[in-house]
Amino acid sequence: MTDQLQLHLLGDANSAVAPAAVASVFDAARLTQARCLAGLTKTALATKVGVTPAAVSQWEARATPPRPDHVQHLAEILDVPLGFFAAGRAHAQLDASTAHFRSLRSTRAAQRAKAIAFVEQVWELAHALDQHVRLPKVDLPGFDTSSLENTEFSTDPATAARVLRTRWRLGRERIPHLVRTMETRGIIVTTVPFAGEETARIDAFSTSHLxxxxxxxxxxxxxxxxxxxxxxxxxxGHLLLHRNSVPGDPQQEREANQFAAELLTPAAVIKDLLPARVDLQKLDELSRTWGVSIKSLIYRSRELGLISDASARRAYQRLNQLHTVGLFAPQKVNGFPGETASLLGKAFDLAQDHNLLTLTSLARQLQWKIPRLRLLLGQVDERPTLRLV
Incomplete structure (x- = not known):
């Protein structure tokens, strides 16, 4: 790296950086990441830059680097600092085929690409924070904080759930704060609206390939x-059961559901608590006690042979009717702090309290704009936007 480039990259992530300096150490993977985050195809980006689609393909394939004026234009179009495209920072590249999408069939390829690029940035943020604050060690069969291990683990969903409860010393009762429990075991959880209005259509997903x-x-x-x-x-469940499996198999989704049901409501305990006949009032009490939905308990009752398929269908229909008139209304997540992701935000707060980091210094380290950093830290401004007509 030249002295000139080093000097430029010492500045704030929003400060001026020489396009020629960045072009000399252009990281093609950063262009792919930024393009996917922007939801642009190569053709769409080429049109905005004023080049051919083949030129963008060559840039991303590392065949030829873009000219300095093109680098400047790319930064403006993709809303990133110029220094974002420079090599020299930790980067976790992930393939979409290694992530388990809850709604795979309804998630378009462009949406999956945006989601994967987002996960790459979440990992980069966690990696950067881990340089200043010691994050919890990963405590999950088959993982440690530096590599993936090929250790043996039960492939039976219910058994896997029981083994994990034992390993994490969760006992046989309700898990009071599941998301917080996962975070304390070193699992990164995020609830950032990374794709704007499209986020809901993508739904949840996970990856074990980091x-x-x-x-x-x-x-x-x-x-x-x-x-x-x-x-x-x-x-x-996917993280434990399907690390080396190709996502998208409906059987994997069923197994992940079976794992979740056993983890949240162990059969050995819940079977004796469930009513022999569908009793929505009793199920509502159990729902609040165990932190699962009434619908989930109806399914569990049928799964454990306590009610018939026909009884379960009638119960679902009755429950839907009650939901329609506002009864048995669901509760929002923001009323349950232990179910809200907070690991990355708290890590930054701790580093800031010890004068190890500021938003500006971390943005500079990552070469992100501060609004982007705030978003990934969970510092989302939820105030309504005033628009003057």
């Missing part, structure tokens, strides 16, 4: 804390 397992929970689905908890347990 040194730290990572789970993305969709904030747009946060109007039901019990669904949120089940989804977190579902993704945890």
């Amino acid at each position: 040194p730290r397992p990572l789970v993305v929970l969709t904030p747009d689905r946060g109007d039901d804390v019990y669904r949120h908890r089940f989804t977190a347990a579902h993704e945890l």
Whole structure:
């Protein structure tokens, strides 16, 4: 790296950086990441830059680097600092085929690409914070904080859930704060609205192909804390059961559901508590006690042979009717702090309290703009925007 480039990159992530200096050490993977985050195809980006699609393909394939004026234009179009495109920073590249998407069939390829680019940045943020604050060590069978291990673990979903409960010393009762429990075991969980209005359509997903397992929970689905908890347990099941499997198999989704059900409501305990006949009032009490939905308990009752398929269908229909008139309404996640992701935000706060980091210094280290950093730290401004007509 030239002295000139070193001097330029010492500045704030929003300060001026010489395009020629960045072009000399252009990192093609950064262009792919930024393009995917912007939701642009190579053709669409080429049109905005004023070059051919083949030129963008050559840039991303490392065949030829872009000219300095093109680098400047790319930064403006993709809304990143010029220094973002410079090599020399930790970068975790992930393939979309290594992530388990809860709604794979309804998630378009461009949406998956945006989600994967987001996960790469979440890992970069965690990696940067880990240089200043000691994050919790990963405590999950098959993982440590520096590599992936090929250790033996039960492939039976219910058994895997029971083994994990034992390993994490969760006992046989309700897990009071599932997301916080996952974070204290070194799993990165995020609920950032990374794709704007499209986030809800992507839904939750996870990946085990990073040194730290990572789970993305969709904030747009946060109007039901019990669904949120089940989804977190579902993704945890994928991390344990399907590390080396190709995502997309419906059987894997069923196994992740079975894992989640056993983790949240152990059969050995819940079977004796469930009513022999569908009793919505009793199920509502159990729902609040165990932190799972009534619908999930109906399914569990049928799964454990306590009620018939026909009884379960009638119970679902009755429950839907009650939901329609505002009864048995779900509770929002934001009323349950232990179910809200906070690891990265608290790590930054700790580093800031010890004068190790500021937003500006961390943005400079990552070469992100500060609004982007705030978003990934969970510092989302939820105030409504005033628009003058």
